[in-house]
Amino acid sequence: MHIGIDVGGTNTDAVLMDGRQTLAGVKNATTPDVTSGIVQAIEGLRTGHSFDGSDISAVMIGTTHFINALVQAKRLAPTAALRLGLPATKALPPLVDWPETLTTAISARSYLAHGGYEFDGRPISPLDADELRGIAADMAANGVRSVAISSVFSPVNHDLETTAAGIVAEILGPDVAISLSHEIGRIGLLERENATIINAALRELASEIVDGLTSAVRAQGITAPIFLSQNDGTLMDEDYVRLYPVATFASGPTNSMRGAALTSGLETCAVVDIGGTTADIGLLVNGFPRETANEVKVAGVRTNFRMPDVLSIGIGGGSVVDLDTGEVGPESVGYRLTTEALVFGGSTLTATDIAVAAGRADVGDPTRVAHLDPVFVTRVLDRIAERVAEAVDRMRTSPEPIPVVAVGGGSILLPDELPLFGAVHRPENYAVANAIGASIAQVGGEIDKVYAVRPGGRDETVAGVRAEAVDKAIAAGATPGSVSIVDFDEVPIPYLPGNATRIRVKAVGDLDMAVSS
Amino acid sequence: MSWILTADAIDGLARGAAVLGTGGGGDPYIGALLARRAVDTHGPVTVIGLDELPDDALVLTVAMMGAPTVMVEKLPSLDEVVAPVRALGASLGRAVTHVACAEIGGVNSTIPVAAAAALGLPLLDADGMGRAFPELQMVLPTLYDVTASPLAFGDEKGNVGVLNTVDNHWTERIARVACVEMGCSIMISGFPMDGNIARVALVDGSLSHCVAIGAGLVEARAEKTDPVARVVEILRGREFFAGKVVDVERATTTGFARGRATIDGTDGSLTLSFQNEHLMAESDGEVLVTTPDLIIVLDHESGEPITTEGLRYGQRVRVVAAPSDPRWHAPEALAMVGPGYFGYETASRRFDGTREPVL
Numbered sequence: 098m099h100i101g102i103d104v105g106g107t108n109t110d111a112v113l114m115d116g117r118q119t120l121a122g123v124k125n126a127t128t129p130d131v132t133s134g135i136v137q138a139i140e141g142l143r144t145g146h147s148f149d150g151s152d153i154s155a156v157m158i159g160t161t162h163f164i165n166a167l168v169q170a171k172r173l174a175p176t177a178a179l180r181l182g183l184p185a186t187k188a189l190p191p192l193v194d195w196p197e198t199l200t201t202a203i204s205a206r207s208y209l210a211h212g213g214y215e216f217d218g219r220p221i222s223p224l225d226a227d228e229l230r231g232i233a234a235d236m237a238a239n240g241v242r243s244v245a246i247s248s249v250f251s252p253v254n255h256d257l258e259t260t261a262a263g264i265v266a267e268i269l270g271p272d273v274a275i276s277l278s279h280e281i282g283r284i285g286l287l288e289r290e291n292a293t294i295i296n297a298a299l300r301e302l303a304s305e306i307v308d309g310l311t312s313a314v315r316a317q318g319i320t321a322p323i324f325l326s327q328n329d330g331t332l333m334d335e336d337y338v339r340l341y342p343v344a345t346f347a348s349g350p351t352n353s354m355r356g357a358a359l360t361s362g363l364e365t366c367a368v369v370d371i372g373g374t375t376a377d378i379g380l381l382v383n384g385f386p387r388e389t390a391n392e393v394k395v396a397g398v399r400t401n402f403r404m405p406d407v408l409s410i411g412i413g414g415g416s417v418v419d420l421d422t423g424e425v426g427p428e429s430v431g432y433r434l435t436t437e438a439l440v441f442g443g444s445t446l447t448a449t450d451i452a453v454a455a456g457r458a459d460v461g462d463p464t465r466v467a468h469l470d471p472v473f474v475t476r477v478l479d480r481i482a483e484r485v486a487e488a489v490d491r492m493r494t495s496p497e498p499i500p501v502v503a504v505g506g507g508s509i510l511l512p513d514e515l516p517l518f519g520a521v522h523r524p525e526n527y528a529v530a531n532a533i534g535a536s537i538a539q540v541g542g543e544i545d546k547v548y549a550v551r552p553g554g555r556d557e558t559v560a561g562v563r564a565e566a567v568d569k570a571i572a573a574g575a576t577p578g579s580v581s582i583v584d585f586d587e588v589p590i591p592y593l594p595g596n597a598t599r600i601r602v603k604a605v606g607d608l609d610m611a612v613s614s
Numbered sequence: 615m616s617w618i619l620t621a622d623a624i625d626g627l628a629r630g631a632a633v634l635g636t637g638g639g640g641d642p643y644i645g646a647l648l649a650r651r652a653v654d655t656h657g658p659v660t661v662i663g664l665d666e667l668p669d670d671a672l673v674l675t676v677a678m679m680g681a682p683t684v685m686v687e688k689l690p691s692l693d694e695v696v697a698p699v700r701a702l703g704a705s706l707g708r709a710v711t712h713v714a715c716a717e718i719g720g721v722n723s724t725i726p727v728a729a730a731a732a733l734g735l736p737l738l739d740a741d742g743m744g745r746a747f748p749e750l751q752m753v754l755p756t757l758y759d760v761t762a763s764p765l766a767f768g769d770e771k772g773n774v775g776v777l778n779t780v781d782n783h784w785t786e787r788i789a790r791v792a793c794v795e796m797g798c799s800i801m802i803s804g805f806p807m808d809g810n811i812a813r814v815a816l817v818d819g820s821l822s823h824c825v826a827i828g829a830g831l832v833e834a835r836a837e838k839t840d841p842v843a844r845v846v847e848i849l850r851g852r853e854f855f856a857g858k859v860v861d862v863e864r865a866t867t868t869g870f871a872r873g874r875a876t877i878d879g880t881d882g883s884l885t886l887s888f889q890n891e892h893l894m895a896e897s898d899g900e901v902l903v904t905t906p907d908l909i910i911v912l913d914h915e916s917g918e919p920i921t922t923e924g925l926r927y928g929q930r931v932r933v934v935a936a937p938s939d940p941r942w943h944a945p946e947a948l949a950m951v952g953p954g955y956f957g958y959e960t961a962s963r964r965f966d967g968t969r970e971p972v973l
Contacts, residue, residue, distance in 0.1 A: 185770035185797075187691030188648055188728075215797040216684050221771070249688050286687045287644075390926075392643075399643075491928040496860065 098152050099321070099610070101536025102138050103159040103352050104131075110532035111138035113146050117359070121145030122529035131162065131309035139317045150318025154610040159326035159348040159535040162306050163299050167396045170202035172305075173298040174274075177241040178205065179232060179265070180290060181212025181257050182249035185221055191247070191290055196397040203298045206239055208232045212257045213249030216597060217549060221249060224257055226264050233268035244269070245297040247278035247290040253547045255279035274300035281343060281402065283545045284599065288392055288401035295398065296343035303342035307335045324608070328403055330355050330385045330534075331541035331605060334574065346395065347404040348535070351386050354379045354405065355537055356530030357504045361522045366500045367489045371507030373415040374429040376485055379407045380492050380499075383583050384537070385605070387494070410488050412481055414507035416448040423477045425451075425484075439465045448510050451477045458509040478512065486516040504530065538608035541583075542569025545601040559587070559600065566604040575606025616662040617822070619727060619737065621653045626828030629919075631723035633827050633845060635746045636908050637922035638890035639720010640682025644689065645728075652692060652728035659727055660736040661821055662712070664813045667738065671809035672708050674699055675716035675742055676729040679750070679767070679789060680799040682721060688799055691770050695729045698766035698803035701774045705764060706806060714738040714812070716753055716805065718820045719746025719891075725801070737821070742805065744817035744939040745908050748890050750789065751782035752951050754941055755805050755815040765789065765804030769796040817939050823848070831917050841917025842932045845910075851936030851965055854902060855884045855895070856914065859929045875911075875925050877933065884933060886911070887958065888922040894958050895933065903935040904953040906942035907965040910934040935965035 098120065102111045104127055113121040123141030128134035135158075142148075166172050178191035191207040192200055199205075210228050213221040236244065244265060248258045258277045266275060276297040282289030307323075314323055324332035326348035333344060354368045364384045370377045380387040386405035393404045411427025415434040418425050425448050430437040437443035439450040440461025452458040454466040454474045493499050502522045503511050515521050524530065544566045550558050563582055570580045584603035619627075628646035631639065653659060667673070676699060678685060703710040713730045715723050718741040730737035742753030750762050762785040768774040775792060779785045785804075793800050807815060827848050834844035846853050857879025864873035877884045884902075887894040892909035895902045903909055911920045914930035941947060943962070949955065952962045961969060 182688070184693070184772065185691060186689035187693065187770070188651055188695075189644070189689045193651065194647060213688070215688070216681070219797075221688070221797070284683065284687055286689055287647075391924075487930075490858075491930065494927050496927075 098148060099155040099157065099536060099538065100139065100142065100153055101157045101532040101534070102135065103349070103531035103535045104134060104161060105349055105531060106161055106165070109134050109138055110529040111142055112529050112532040112536055113142045113148065114533070114536045119529075119533060122532065124528055131306055132313040135310060135313035136316065139314070139319070150320065153319045153321045155321050155324060155538060155608065156314050156319060157324045157326065157332060157535045157538065158310060159352045159531065160306070160345060161349055163302065163342045164346045164395070166299060166302055167295060170198055170396070172302050173203045174243040174301040175204040175240050176206075176243045176245065176294060176298045177208060177236045178245045178247070178290065178294045179208045179210060179261070180247045181210050181224065181261055182221060183209050183211045185213060185249060186286065189287065192294065193287070194399065195291070199396060199398065203294075204240070205294075206236065206241060210261070212261065214251070214254050214257070216250060216253065216547070218250075218254050224260055229261055229264045230268055233265045236265075237269055241269075241273065243274045243276070243297040243300045245276045245278070245290065245293040247286065247293055249286060251277075251279035252284050252545065276300065276340075281341065283401060284547060285392070285401045288399055291398050292343055292400040292402045295395065295400065296341060299342040300339070303339050307338050311335060326352055326535045328405065329388065329541065329603075330537070331539050332608060343402065346402070349531070350377070350379065350407055351405050352531045352534030353504075354381055354386050354534065355384060356532070356534030357502050357524055357527065358384065359533055359537060360524035360527060360530055361502045363500055363502060363522065366502050366522070367492060369485060369489065369501060369503045369508070369511070371503065371505040371510060372413050373431050373434060373507065374411070374413040375409040376412045376488070376507065377407050377409050378485075378488050378492050379405050384539075385583055387492075406492070408488055408492055410484060412448065412484060412507075412510065414447070414449045414510065418446045418448060418451060418477055420446060423473060423480060425477060425481055448477075448481065448507070452509045478510070481510050482512050482515055485511060486518060489515070490517055538610065539605050540570060540573040540575045540608050541603055541605040542566045542571070542573055543601070543603045544569065545599070547597055547599050550598050562600050562602050563604070566602040570604040570606050574608055576609040577606070580604050580606030616660055616666060616736075619653070619659040619661050621650045621658070623825055624649050624653065624724065624727065626825045626832065627727070627821070628724055628828065629831060630824035630826065630828035631719055632919040632921070633831070633910055633912070634723075634824055634908065635719030635891070635919070635921070636910055637888055637892040637920070638748065639722065639746045639921075641686060642721060642724065644686055645721035645724035648690060648692075649724040649727040649731070652731035656731040656734065659730045661739045662736045663739050664816060664818045667712065667809040667813055669809040671711045671812065672703070672706065673712045673714050673738065673807045673809070673812040674702055674710050674803045675714050675805045676726040676801065676803050677716040677722045678725050678799065679802045680793050684797065684799040685721065688770070688797060690799070690801070692728060692732045693772070694768045694770045694801045695725060696732050697768035697772070697774050698801055699729060699733060701768065701776055702764060702766040702803050702806065705766070705776045710735065712736050712738050714816060715741035715821065717741055717743045717746045718817070718824050719743070722746070723821075723824060738812070738816065739821045740812070740816035740818055741820045742816060744820055745906075746891055747951055750786045753805065754817065754939065755807060755811070756782065756950065757941060757944070757947055758811060758815040760805055760807055760811060760815055761785070762804045764806065765802060767792060767800050767802045769800050835916065842912050842934065845912065845917060846934055849908070849934065849936035851908070851934050853932055853934050855879055855897070855933040857884065857931065859925055859927055859931060862925045862927065873922070877931060886933070889956055890922060892922065893956050894953055894960070895935070901960045901963050902967055903965055904958065904960060904962045905956065906938045906947065906951045906962065908936040908938055910936065937965050
């Protein structure tokens, strides 16, 4: 048996799973402190289905703690950003374009030093150890407790980041955490560096939270290993979380999508999550969310780490319906739905009223919408279906048909058949889908680098990169035979000589629970 | 008429440059950030109209040469933007009086702003193309026998070179080799012109035009009117197709992002051929618009320009055609930037679908 827990902004869901079967599920309000929420969740599961601590082989947890800490600019460590690249990059030093509240919250310090590589791996300038020691001494004098090191073209060669980390660590000692950009982001120096600085600022909190989670789980007599959900839906162990807390940022939407898919028995599908104000549409491919290709702003900071690609449109259960045009949203009554919608005695015509009038939902007082013209009601619902179908169509990457899974309170707005896509799947047991999503036990390894592919050498290069990704997944705890490549992308870089090609490979396998426990 | 370009106007300039970049020119973010930092540090830039340019002025263009992908990784320093301008001035033995944009599309519309700010020189409200093209010599001054050479180039290490070449072809060849050796992202300055020549050879008012496009997009959205219609109006062009991207084929050959995109609409399907920039639009085997006129792909709702690298299946887009500077339609200009030069075997078609007059 294993346990999945998803700590969301509002609710904490937990499930007890046996393989892919749900034995028990509970939902509680999220508590301000980590420990009591986890205790409450596990005790709730025990009530639903009794078990011994020793029956549990793994505990998987998805959490919004880290992204919340960043958004609220709270509990962040005093952080320094050190970039290797002089004499290049001088005009745009680290932390350029950060919101001031955040740089203040992390008592940010920014340093530029020599180092870095050209696109083809030639050094820009050699590392200067004395320069780095001087910078490290200044960091120490200013109370820096976490350091982010970035280097120009470290996705091509990361040696200098590693060497510089060693030099800086000698001065700062073992208590100062060091985060390296090549382990966190991809090509695009500012975005990768920003993600690394965010990671650095969260390192102390990561240790605190991991300790809290661990002690809460151990206090329940569970000795099994603890894993946290990453943005991409794979798991990381507690040691990894201490190093890369930033990888948990988007685990919420990811777990929700994966849970929806699993409870519907689908691996590749579009998930439409309709709430009060928006419909959020994401795509799962082989059980993993399709990720954005673009920069993502987090708390006002531009980053390029991989987030699930979610398209939001302004259609939800609380969306206001225009009586003249029949258009829906983007304005919404939001949480005031239960007082403002017609069926609840209010005076605003909402999408929920339309669903009730059409007999699709049974909430509130249907007599209050009996006066609506059925032709108008049909027109509004058709328009909603058409817009959702169009949004799903925007998200898919090819004209191949793809099943659609609808979840969330507002999914009553959707018909049983969606234009272009056919039957809409509506999973049961969706209330704890996030926790089910968290409990899916898979681990992965990803490589994303720029390679100079020599003429005729493409196949060899690609095979090497694929093997490297598979090894990385196994090192992360995957059962060797279960690992497969789930994502492969190869993009030649324009205007560069020597067939410079960015290759990205992701391998995923089942968590080897026998070995890990 | 002169005006002051402040840090606040730079986002509008970058957005407008992405529209006029017709799909090419790279991510405008770094260029805009660089320009903003330079203006914050050195103060706002005075932009002057061609009518105010004195006869004895020495105007140089400033641009980035190389791979936009490298520039987002090996970020520039202001020194390398400034050094080629100073080196060329020294080589010519005269003080440089004005800086101008070689092209008004992508990053090369914001880098000259950074240069002007850092050098404390006025920037011309003008550029060499009125759009974006991929090669050095593809500027209107070429038609007036102004050559790129003498051309200076510099890297972040402090290496600076000044080329004196026999023609633009050699300038391009030698500079490209140097560019690769220097790390594939260098700053160049060239096309020296006096006031008399610059006044006739450049595209007048293109910087304010560019800012107006960017500002128009944002304003139209704020006013909840159609941003695409606003762009069309400012460009005096036409929207000639709307639909969904159903296919994008890419092949990076000879250093350019070459490919074709197919867009399905209610009135059939449109094929766009691009090489960094959009160069030809066809429907049912009929050529509708070609370079040198502008083919611009905008997001259906927001009106935001979509680069050729950013084109993806499923996007809802509207395609706009707009006239280029009339001088681009002269036979010698068409030989340089017309469809034939880019390997498309067709006569050029104007933005309104008409054929070029045969001269």
